[in-house]
């Protein structure tokens with residue numbers, strides 16, 4: 001047919017005509033009626049190419065034109081974007097049941113765990129496993145050590161490594177990520193790895209590849225698109241494919257080991273407690289209806305590593321950078337540590353209630369860093385309305401947590417790093433409603449308590465033992481790279497041992 005056309009017009013003109021025609025068709029295609037207003041993107045990819053390297057900033061700017069609820073399309077999916085605290089609260093907290101789903105189309109993110117696990121699942125089995133996970137984390141008394149005891153063991157690795165740096169410039173990024181990954185492997189598999197262990201490096205490789213390889217909102221792209229556009233949009237797609245396979249093999253091996261050494265009277269970790277549920281269902285001949293499958297256990301393990309490693313470690317990484325910029329704040333934290341804990345023992349969670357300035361500093365680090373700027377996408381399984389707009393069934397809902405923490409309505413001079421915003425006039429910690437780094441509502445971060453424990457124990461132990469400085473001549477910058485998380489580009493600190 002094309003050769004027929006070529007008798008009348010040249011091939012480039014034919015292509016241009018087709019592209020322009022498609023564009024016009026796309027522009028004319030009416031938006032569903034009464035959905036939130038928003039910009040029109042390109043055919044096929046929608047608004048994706050215009051979101052830039054920091055989508056939370058682009059979207060905040062779009063809200064100035066379209067309002068605090070707006071919509072656009074990404075690769076044929078309708079995205080509804082929530083810009084400020086009030087509207088996020090309304091959707092995720094007040095009307096949590098309607099908006100607690102997750103997008104179910106085969107996106108890259110969903111593909112990673114084949115849609116099972118906790119993060120990407122929804123409905124009855126999500127509720128059941130979320131409840132089970134929260135319960136298991138709360139009652140974490142199995143094995144030899146409590147959860148706090150496990151985190152404290154790993155704290156010692158951090159302190160020993162920092163001591164070995166002998167106050168030479170050192171990038172703590174890998175050390176912090178190894179430590180938070182070790183907390184998760186201790187919790188899930190009862191394994192406290194040596195950082196050179198090949199199995200451990202494999203685990204770390206997966207979370208890192210995943211986070212660094214997919215910029216902006218790339219993880220929303222449907223898998224079918226990736227098959228066509230891998231080299232343009234996701235050059236590292238193949239690598240991730242390989243790492244996913246390795247991870248699953250790795251976890252399956254650990255589960256098999258656990259099955260062969262399982263003892264009901266000695267449950268060592270999350271995997272054992274999960275297996276207990278599975279075996280009980282088998283004994284009671286309920287296995288067909290039980291959702292405690294081995295496939296789901298592998299997916300939940302992957303969820304925990306993906307959600308619980310780089311989020312916590314990068315918050316601490318931001319914390320280290322901020323301490324080099326604010327020596328006065330660091331000194332006040334140190335003073336409080338010495339007053340409450342002393343220098344002879346490591347800080348523990350019971351100290352936290354007596355350390356309001358330190359707690360306020362950690363909260364301010366979280367507010368400032370905004371480690372998960374757009375949260376994790378929600379979805380509405382049924383059509384509904386929000387603030388008078390129609391929200392068609394199965395939209396992708398994005399909440400700008402970054403903007404909530406930069407809103408001058410709640411945070412005067414939001415760009416200023418100031419722990420005192422979390423303190424009352426008599427020095428007590430003030431819980432601020434619009435402080436939501438873990439999101440809000442039914443999907444609120446499942447690891448919130450664990451993350452807060454790690455942040456407190458690691459941060460206070462480091463500042464108790466070391467004075468953190470920037471290397472000579474270091475520039476005061478926050479160079480960043482944003483994927484699902486907001487990462488600082490590599491930098492070094494100098495950790496000078498306190499006497």
Ligand code: HEM
Nearest residue numbers: 118119307308311312372375376438439443445446447451
């Ligand atoms: C400073 C550290 C952390 C931050 C800032 C953080 C933040 C978040 C956010 C914003 C969400 C999305 C909530 C939503 O969909 O509305 C989330 C979900 C989640 N987080 Fe965290 N997180 C952190 C650490 C952890 C840790 C240590 C774990 C592991 C135990 C974890 C496990 C999860 C899981 C499993 C979900 C999905 C919950 C669900 O879909 O029901 N997170 N987190």
